[in-house]
């Protein structure tokens with residue numbers, strides 16, 4: 743009999759394949775707006791530069807150095823600048839269209855649905871995510887994930903972002919869970935795993951690409967279906 747009662751899942755790159763869904767959306771925009779005609783050398787360059795710039799700006803956003811509007815509206819212009827082009831050349835429609843297209847993509851990690859359906863019969867499950875409210879809600883609905891979860895905790899609602907201890911305390915209060923009953927499952931070593939551990943929770947590090955590390959973690963998996971053996 744497992745001591746856990748509440749499973750808390752991260753969303754992006756744990757259940758919902760952010761990298762592949764984002765690549766599909768960016769590829770569509772690249773062709774729709776003929777970015778090659780604007781001086782972008784190749785699709786691969788655009789994807790690489792956008793992802794670098796986006797990751798950098800998400801770190802700045804998480805640390806409170808930039809606000810949501812700056813992240814959302816400037817990341818494409820700055821990607822153009824990173825590619826040695828005039829920032830003003832970036833089509834003005836890119837920020838809003840990306841937010842329309844990307845969350846409606848539905849690529850999940852293998853075994854996501856079967857694993858969640860199995861776990862839902864044994865545990866109360868929740869989401870804790872750092873994304874934007876509107877995007878995260880669309881992702882959960884479009885991918886038919888909402889039905890598995892009791893509480894959907896989005897950093898924008900709580901005012902705290904993982905790994906801030908406060909979002910884990912808030913999650914316990916909201917779900918009525920004690921720390922020893924909680925298990926956090928996520929791909930972010932610092933954001934999900936160290937954050938939850940700091941709150942006294944056990945953790946499952948979802949590490950599909952086998953990143954090396956030296957942290958002490960309760961469980962580590964490379965595929966979601968391993969959860970069915972652990973839990």
Ligand SMILES: [Mg+2]
Pocket residue numbers: 752753754755756928929930
């Ligand atoms: Mg993640």
